[in-house]
């Protein structure tokens with residue numbers, strides 16, 4: 290071997306050594322994290338043939354193909370874990386805070402298991418995390434202000450857990466497009482929301498206060514709003530209907546007392562449900578001007594006055610639930626002439642001549658004594 294060849298081969302092997310060392314040291318922190326994640330799961334809840342049952346650290350988690358070990362639950366890129374996705378095996382235990390050592394994580398999906406304890410705060414420092422899905426577990430604690438450190442986050446689904454406390458104001462700094470925290474125990478007001486949101490689901494929590502323009506005002510992409518089953522109050526404001534991308538809105542089962550419906554501007558609103566509130570006043574004729582509106586529910590409120598004739602002339606309206614109010618007068622004839630294909634209910638109101646032959650009128654109207662009482666005050670006010 291001449292000296293030049295020797296020196297080249299030494300350099301090469303040194304380089305090789307350096308490269309492998311770098312790779313394996315990086316992976317070591319990932320492996321430490323994975324071992325900690327596995328040991329935080331109650332071993333009696335790891336069934337045979339589940340993903341976690343194949344996590345055997347005698348082999349390298351990022352080496353493929355795996356024949357017996359690490360058969361699922363992970364994806365790697367360049368020897369770094371990028372996806373942590375548990376199967377729905379019913380694992381219980383907690384999520385180890387060392388999860389934040391998996392610095393290249395893009396997706397965490399631990400949905401439909403029985404994990405409990407707080408969401409480790411360290412998770413919010415993951416710089417590349419795009420999807421956090423902890424749906425249907427038993428995670429508790431609050432959503433901390435530190436959540437704003439999730440610089441790459443797009444989707445958060447922590448629905449069906451036992452998260453409590455208030456939503457932090459820092460939420461608005463995130464680039465989130467989808468936020469689902471439905472079916473938890475979140476209290477307080479709706480804070481300023483992230484301006485890129487397309488889907489907001491906070492149904493069945495303990496939220497209170499009014500719908501504020503400071504929370505929703507900049508949400509030009511918002512399509513889906515699920516806020517049913519909270520304790521929201523005040524008037525459903527007119528500007529809310531003018532959010533330009535709005536398609537589906539559910540505000541049912543809250544404590545709203547009024548509604549202001551403005552004439553639409555290029556509206557895509559397809560479905561609106563504000564049933565089971567305490568909304569008073571008259572039914573707005575402006576709903577019939579929404580060009581895409583297919584489903585309208587205002588059942589079980591305290592609405593008075595007639596059903597605007599425009600409702601029966603809409604060509605898009607397919608489902609109309611106005612039952613359980615104090616609506617009076619004659620319902621528009623077109624509902625019953627076969628021209629309109631609207632289904633739903635107009636029952637349990639104070640309507641005159643609602644033909645029982647129509648499915649819309651199959652639920653009977655209120656007894657006249659109740660209707661007289663409901664309108665007695667109003668007549669006095671007018672005179």
Ligand SMILES: *[C@@H]1O[C@H](CO)[C@@H](O)[C@H](O)[C@H]1NC(C)=O
Nearest residue numbers: 342344345346347348357358
């Ligand atoms: C890991 O796999 C090896 C064989 O590859 C086996 O001997 C060992 O018992 C396994 N360890 C666990 C914890 O399953």
Ligand SMILES: *[C@@H]1O[C@H](CO)[C@@H](O)[C@H](O)[C@H]1NC(C)=O
Nearest residue numbers: 549550551552553573574575
């Ligand atoms: C209909 O909308 C207009 C403005 O868009 C508003 O001035 C009016 O009060 C609304 N009418 C009803 C009955 O809600």
